[in-house]
Amino acid sequence: MLRSDPDIQGSRRGGLATGVFPGRRRARRNRGIGLNEVLITIAIIGVIAAIASPIVGKIWENANEAKTKQNAKQIETMSAQLAGLGVAHVIPESMGGVAATVRLLREGIIIPSGPMAGSPFRIPHIADEEIENVEEYLRIVYDYSELRLEFHDPEDTGGASGPIFYSQSP
Numbered sequence: 001m002l003r004s005d006p007d008i009q010g011s012r013r014g015g016l017a018t019g020v021f022p023g024r025r026r027a028r029r030n031r032g033i034g035l036n037e038v039l040i041t042i043a044i045i046g047v048i049a050a051i052a053s054p055i056v057g058k059i060w061e062n063a064n065e066a067k068t069k070q071n072a073k074q075i076e077t078m079s080a081q082l083a084g085l086g087v088a089h090v091i092p093e094s095m096g097g098v099a100a101t102v103r104l105l106r107e108g109i110i111i112p113s114g115p116m117a118g119s120p121f122r123i124p125h126i127a128d129e130e131i132e133n134v135e136e137y138l139r140i141v142y143d144y145s146e147l148r149l150e151f152h153d154p155e156d157t158g159g160a161s162g163p164i165f166y167s168q169s170p
Helices: 035-084 097-107 128-137
Strands: 138-143 146-151
Touching: 035 097, 035 128, 035 138, 035 146, 097 128, 097 138, 128 138
Parallel strands: none
Antiparallel strands: 138 146
């Protein structure tokens, strides 16, 4: 008889026996997320985004600056190699300067003579927007009998900002 008594066993659908624990209610089913929970979650995400956005912006800025410096160093290396081979590749300041030279290197220069005759020198991955940024880190060096590009960091206080002229050695 004990098994058939509903007061002792409780409701089979509710989960808790109402006869054994009279002060407790049946367990309520959670039917989903309420409006309050959604609003609180959105507010928390907004606060996290507000805190993180300046940090992410600074990371992007540092990454772009590092990329620009690396591009400028690659251009300087290429310019030194071309100057060492005796290939005229630098366009003077009066005709476009650093930006025009970088555009020329982007399109490519073919070595006309010597052991590397016919070899192309190109930097195809530099876009026009990047050329403007790279221009800040390069300057034209008028060196003995050749022109070449040289890397310089504008934040570095020890050094000239314009073109550099070297006189011939005695």
